[in-house]
Amino acid sequence: MVYIMKININKNYLNLKESYLFSDINKKVKAYKELNPNADIIRLGIGDVTRPLPKVISDAMSKASLDMSEKDTFKGYPPEFGYDFLRERIKSYYERYNVSLNLNDIFVSDGAKSDIGNLLDIFGNNTILIPDPVYPVYVDTNIMKNNNVIFINGNKENKFLPLPDDSLENKPYIIYICSPNNPTGAAYNYKELALWVSFAKKTGSLIIYDAAYEAFIQSSDIPHSIYEIEGGKDVAIEVCSFSKFAGFTGIRCGYTVVPSNIEVDGVYLNKLWGRRQSTKFNGVSYITQAGAYACLSDEGILECKKNLSYYMENAKLLKDFFLEKGLWFTGGISSPYIWLECPNGMSSWEFFQFLLEKCNVVGTPGAGFGKNGEGFFRITSFGTHEATKEAIERMKKVL
Amino acid sequence: MVYIMKININKNYLNLKESYLFSDINKKVKAYKELNPNADIIRLGIGDVTRPLPKVISDAMSKASLDMSEKDTFKGYPPEFGYDFLRERIKSYYERYNVSLNLNDIFVSDGAKSDIGNLLDIFGNNTILIPDPVYPVYVDTNIMKNNNVIFINGNKENKFLPLPDDSLENKPYIIYICSPNNPTGAAYNYKELALWVSFAKKTGSLIIYDAAYEAFIQSSDIPHSIYEIEGGKDVAIEVCSFSKFAGFTGIRCGYTVVPSNIEVDGVYLNKLWGRRQSTKFNGVSYITQAGAYACLSDEGILECKKNLSYYMENAKLLKDFFLEKGLWFTGGISSPYIWLECPNGMSSWEFFQFLLEKCNVVGTPGAGFGKNGEGFFRITSFGTHEATKEAIERMKKVL
Numbered sequence: 001m002v003y004i005m006k007i008n009i010n011k012n013y014l015n016l017k018e019s020y021l022f023s024d025i026n027k028k029v030k031a032y033k034e035l036n037p038n039a040d041i042i043r044l045g046i047g048d049v050t051r052p053l054p055k056v057i058s059d060a061m062s063k064a065s066l067d068m069s070e071k072d073t074f075k076g077y078p079p080e081f082g083y084d085f086l087r088e089r090i091k092s093y094y095e096r097y098n099v100s101l102n103l104n105d106i107f108v109s110d111g112a113k114s115d116i117g118n119l120l121d122i123f124g125n126n127t128i129l130i131p132d133p134v135y136p137v138y139v140d141t142n143i144m145k146n147n148n149v150i151f152i153n154g155n156k157e158n159k160f161l162p163l164p165d166d167s168l169e170n171k172p173y174i175i176y177i178c179s180p181n182n183p184t185g186a187a188y189n190y191k192e193l194a195l196w197v198s199f200a201k202k203t204g205s206l207i208i209y210d211a212a213y214e215a216f217i218q219s220s221d222i223p224h225s226i227y228e229i230e231g232g233k234d235v236a237i238e239v240c241s242f243s244k245f246a247g248f249t250g251i252r253c254g255y256t257v258v259p260s261n262i263e264v265d266g267v268y269l270n271k272l273w274g275r276r277q278s279t280k281f282n283g284v285s286y287i288t289q290a291g292a293y294a295c296l297s298d299e300g301i302l303e304c305k306k307n308l309s310y311y312m313e314n315a316k317l318l319k320d321f322f323l324e325k326g327l328w329f330t331g332g333i334s335s336p337y338i339w340l341e342c343p344n345g346m347s348s349w350e351f352f353q354f355l356l357e358k359c360n361v362v363g364t365p366g367a368g369f370g371k372n373g374e375g376f377f378r379i380t381s382f383g384t385h386e387a388t389k390e391a392i393e394r395m396k397k398v399l
Numbered sequence: 400m401v402y403i404m405k406i407n408i409n410k411n412y413l414n415l416k417e418s419y420l421f422s423d424i425n426k427k428v429k430a431y432k433e434l435n436p437n438a439d440i441i442r443l444g445i446g447d448v449t450r451p452l453p454k455v456i457s458d459a460m461s462k463a464s465l466d467m468s469e470k471d472t473f474k475g476y477p478p479e480f481g482y483d484f485l486r487e488r489i490k491s492y493y494e495r496y497n498v499s500l501n502l503n504d505i506f507v508s509d510g511a512k513s514d515i516g517n518l519l520d521i522f523g524n525n526t527i528l529i530p531d532p533v534y535p536v537y538v539d540t541n542i543m544k545n546n547n548v549i550f551i552n553g554n555k556e557n558k559f560l561p562l563p564d565d566s567l568e569n570k571p572y573i574i575y576i577c578s579p580n581n582p583t584g585a586a587y588n589y590k591e592l593a594l595w596v597s598f599a600k601k602t603g604s605l606i607i608y609d610a611a612y613e614a615f616i617q618s619s620d621i622p623h624s625i626y627e628i629e630g631g632k633d634v635a636i637e638v639c640s641f642s643k644f645a646g647f648t649g650i651r652c653g654y655t656v657v658p659s660n661i662e663v664d665g666v667y668l669n670k671l672w673g674r675r676q677s678t679k680f681n682g683v684s685y686i687t688q689a690g691a692y693a694c695l696s697d698e699g700i701l702e703c704k705k706n707l708s709y710y711m712e713n714a715k716l717l718k719d720f721f722l723e724k725g726l727w728f729t730g731g732i733s734s735p736y737i738w739l740e741c742p743n744g745m746s747s748w749e750f751f752q753f754l755l756e757k758c759n760v761v762g763t764p765g766a767g768f769g770k771n772g773e774g775f776f777r778i779t780s781f782g783t784h785e786a787t788k789e790a791i792e793r794m795k796k797v798l
Contacts, residue, residue, distance in 0.1 A: 001660060002660055002661075002662050003634070003660055003661055003662065004603075004662050004663070005603050005604070005605055005634070005661055005662070005663045005668070006571035006602070006603025006663075007525050007571045007572070007573055007605050008522060008523030008524060008525050008663075009521060009663050009666060009671060010520065010522055010523050010671075011523060011664070013521065013671055013674060013675075014664075048475035048476050049475055050473070050475065051473070052468045052470050052473040053467045054468065057467075057468070058465050058466075058467045058468035059464075059465075061464035062465050063461075064464075065457050065458075065460035065461040065463075065464055065686070066457050068451065068456075068457045068649065068650070069453065069454050069456070069458075070451055071451050074449070074450070074451040074646075074649075075649040076447035076448055076449065076648045076649050077447050077648045077649060078649055078651075110509050110680075110681075113679065113680065113681045114679060114680055114681065116679075117678060117679025117680070118679060121409065121543070122408060122412065123406065123407060123408055123409055124407030124409050125407060126406050126407050137678060137679075140678045141678060141679060144520070144675075144678070172405035172406045173406070174406055203405070204403075204404050204405025204406065205404070205405070205406065206404055206406050233402075234402035235402070235404070247473075249475045249681075250467065250473075250474040250475050250476060250684065250685045251684050251685070251686065252509075252681060252682065252684045261400060261402055262402055262404055263401050263403050263404070264403070264404045264405075264408050265407075265408050265410070267408060267413065269404070269408075275412060275415065276412075279516060279539045279543070280512065280515075280517060280536075280540060281509075282510050282512040282513065282648075283651065284509075284651065285649065285650050285651045285684060285686075285687055286649045287460060287650065287684075288686075288687075
């Protein structure tokens, strides 16, 4: 029986829109399958990795698991901000891109999504700049806090890489940047990202830089970290993850870098985040961290890159096909995502239905990522070679 | 160089008091060791487990680790609220205490501390009842939200088990109850806990029930879950953990039960927490959940109970010794903690220094857990048998 309680809830939650994107997709696929039970559906909508982990990583986690039942190697509470053995490796990883971090700037966590959500905890209300289309978590976490969100328009003209312009007031913002981007696959080059850093400096703003897809970068013109940009450490928190780089979506490990030199209201941002994490978080499993450590060994990096190459071969096949067909898209070069303009002026959902019915191929309607996503479509390279090739063969006949 | 940013921080963080409890303890121990380099210090202050995991659990995690590098058993993103295989086992575990849960009421997480911290996210500002002395996380997370905190006094008279009384206004509160308690080791019996449930019903309040130490309960008079109390499901969210039960402090797994029948402001609390978790959390590692699943197998429970018995043998030795000495204390029966009144009217820190100097034994001054902790001292049973016996021998000579 329903029981009614009288305490106050966070009423901002009532302003959240339910996202039906993936459930709507599943409903439509299900309805189609009921009418066409023999259809061989190929899913290119999936944003999750599919390649098994390199053996060097699973072996490390297996050993760490067994260590936990031995008296001499058992581990209790992990350090709240991560084992130094892992933080050292993350620091070394950044040195590949000539970025030098302090160990104390690195906070290991259970994933980028948690950190992106929890970061707002340390801030008061602010005006927020978020690109549209976008990963829905940026928007929803700000609605939960009743922040004023201003969308910056990604579109065909700016190749879905919006830059700061004169329409923005000269005042401090929290700015979300995801590059290489989910869902558009577009990535800022050095010069473009430097414009955002300089805008943040001019306005006293903070950039929350989501680098979850950095490992897919193939062009030397694209920065892996915002700290490669001069002044980046003055304006940006960087959130990164082992999810896509190492196939860790099921393992849960990420990290956030909060440079120790940033001061706000007389408080260091790094201390503030440390206080949040030590109060509301208790660190990451030793086993997980042993796995992440193995990812960042020489062998681990080599093996992870083989998996990334597998996905990027799919991306290349898709990209070459869309180029051949003269379709407009972003991504597919330094990203597992291809963001395709729907052909013949179709809407996102019309093209979804078209691909489903004509090719039995399922992708993600761009309209689900914001109003500027209408008329676009996300296709991913996380399938198998075989499925990707077959999907292309089928699309060849109708596009 | 320091860079000053202009965005707004959460100013409530400035009202947090730095806790120096454990760093002060370490400083004093270090200073003593410098003067007495040969002293053989025994630490009975530690709140972390020390027994290695049962083999059945580490084997399960080792196997799950290896599964992640096989094509057919690789797992991507886990379900956000936990794998059903684990939720089923948790549901069965509750059935031992005649509590029937819906699977959808169980949210698996990376630990009780995260959930306790994050739960406040779904609430607006409320008046909060927190016992004193207390686990500092309850207080700090409410300071971060600028909630009005009213302390309810635990003391020798109520055996550190405060009950609702007429001094409390008839209005809705969020009430924190931890039973068996950290730091006092005291546990509410059925009758006492029913008084809190009935107070919550009368006032429209919510109880956040921290059951992290339930597995230590040895008396049939003490409930393992607040849902054993009639009406408990109308008023309480229960947070629990594998940390102490299974020695999972280094593995990170807990769960929170939000009954699906509780409605606030026209919204189901269960949906609200689901929305929080699906937006700011991405589930728990498959390997961890495979380990937790093994904990709750018949063999796992048996093996975990052996470790708990080991600790409880220490508790019994300590308890019998303090009884023999005529000292007043709570805990040590259904809890790994003994909460001792300092002898001869000593303050918490005086007794700390006394034990350090006379016995080379380190415990935790009660004053660190709130003003009502002054004059009390926490001793834990998480050491080895040998160390615990030796500490008792030494204390025998001076107490």
